Amino acid sequence: MRAGVYRGPGEVALAERPLPEPGPGEVRLRISACGLCGTDLHLVHSPKPIIDPGSIMGHEMAGVVDELGAGASGFAAGEAVVVEPLASCGDCEPCREGRDSICRDLQLYGLRRPGGFADAVVVPVHRLYRVPDGLPLPVAALAEPFAVAVHGLRLCGADQASPPDRLLILGAGSIGLAVVAVARAWGFGDVAITARYPHQAELAKRLGAHRVIDEGPADDLTGYDAELVVETVGGLADTMTTAGIALAPGGTVCVLGVFMGPLTLDPLMLLGKEARLQWSNCYARRPGEADFAEAVRILAANGGAYSGLLTHEVPLAEFERAFEIAGDKGSGAVKVTVIP
Ligand SMILES: [Zn+2]
Ligand SMILES: [Zn+2]
Numbered sequence: 001m002r003a004g005v006y007r008g009p010g011e012v013a014l015a016e017r018p019l020p021e022p023g024p025g026e027v028r029l030r031i032s033a034c035g036l037c038g039t040d041l042h043l044v045h046s047p048k049p050i051i052d053p054g055s056i057m058g059h060e061m062a063g064v065v066d067e068l069g070a071g072a073s074g075f076a077a078g079e080a081v082v083v084e085p086l087a088s089c090g091d092c093e094p095c096r097e098g099r100d101s102i103c104r105d106l107q108l109y110g111l112r113r114p115g116g117f118a119d120a121v122v123v124p125v126h127r128l129y130r131v132p133d134g135l136p137l138p139v140a141a142l143a144e145p146f147a148v149a150v151h152g153l154r155l156c157g158a159d160q161a162s163p164p165d166r167l168l169i170l171g172a173g174s175i176g177l178a179v180v181a182v183a184r185a186w187g188f189g190d191v192a193i194t195a196r197y198p199h200q201a202e203l204a205k206r207l208g209a210h211r212v213i214d215e216g217p218a219d220d221l222t223g224y225d226a227e228l229v230v231e232t233v234g235g236l237a238d239t240m241t242t243a244g245i246a247l248a249p250g251g252t253v254c255v256l257g258v259f260m261g262p263l264t265l266d267p268l269m270l271l272g273k274e275a276r277l278q279w280s281n282c283y284a285r286r287p288g289e290a291d292f293a294e295a296v297r298i299l300a301a302n303g304g305a306y307s308g309l310l311t312h313e314v315p316l317a318e319f320e321r322a323f324e325i326a327g328d329k330g331s332g333a334v335k336v337t338v339i340p
Contacts, residue, residue: 004338009045014316021069023070024071025070026125027066027122029064029120031340032340033062033140034117035060036060037145038174040110051111056110058116058117059115062082062131062143063121064078064081065079080131082144083127086127088105088107101280102284106282129292138337146181146182146299151280151284152254153186163187167230169229170231171239172201176200176204177309180207184208184209192210192213195212206305228253229246231254236261244270249273251275311332312326313339316340
């Protein structure tokens with residue numbers, strides 16, 4: 001089969017690999033769509049390799065069940081599914097509580113295990129979620145970033161039952177926009193987002209953001225008084241200072257962005273507000289609360305409303321080009337999807 005692999009810092013390429021065979025409890029999927037995200041860009045552009053050269057990347061996978069390994073049940077060949085790309089030990093204390101995202105030995109498909117920029121992938125059957133009829137598979141692949149949003153909001157105690165008075169999202173990339181989508185699906189009444197580019201602002205409005213704020217100096221948000229600020233930029237951005245300024249007394253900052261170095265923040269500002277900082281990693285499945293299941297439910301309920309997030313489709317044969325588009329700030333890209 002064809003597979004999109006990491007070659008080393010700044011380099012990806014298409015390679016040939018044997019078609020993987022499902023082991024016990026595993027399933028082979030034919031990939032229909034796999035989204036490319038900021039994490040993939042961070043991995044490829046990191047000056048020091050974070051994953052092994054030769055790794056098959058891609059963790060936002062949607063596909064069709066092809067073959068079941070021994071003992072794998074609950075799904076039939078031909079069914080459309082998305083994959084929760086976690087490989088957790090299942091045995092440590094967090095795992096036993098359903099907190100897979102903080103498993104002591106967490107790995108991800110598409111990082112340290114072979115991922116979905118390929119014709120096929122093998123994953124455990126218990127990581128599959130059925131895609132309802134009528135939800136196109138490239139849209140269904142958004143379940144991954146949507147589950148990140150669901151998990152972060154839930155960790156901060158924000159959901160349908162207890163919406164924050166005022167939510168501010170920093171950054172309008174695919175994760176920031178996913179937070180808008182989930183917040184509006186849950187009926188939050190005051191959702192604002194900062195955006196750098198006009199196409200991001202336009203999408204945020206279409207997803208139902210009440211306010212779109214041009215990215216400007218942090219002081220512009222003095223007195224904004226958001227009960228919950230969700231940071232989605234990460235990298236080397238100075239957004240934690242902005243978060244402290246925009247936060248209401250007693251508020252919470254949820255960190256979804258992946259920071260690549262030490263943070264700058266204003267400790268006196270956060271002290272004076274008794275701020276809570278909540279880091280959030282991936283998604284989990286506490287009893288009755290699988291974040292992925294909620295993400296699929298939201299995507300299915302609102303169908304086509306989210307297709308605008310899918311700005312570019314690139315055939316797997318042109319895998320390198322997907323990274324060029326996603327890495328080019330001027331391309332207008334939000335979500336680049338690789339299609340085998
Ligand atoms: Zn991702
Ligand atoms: Zn574990």
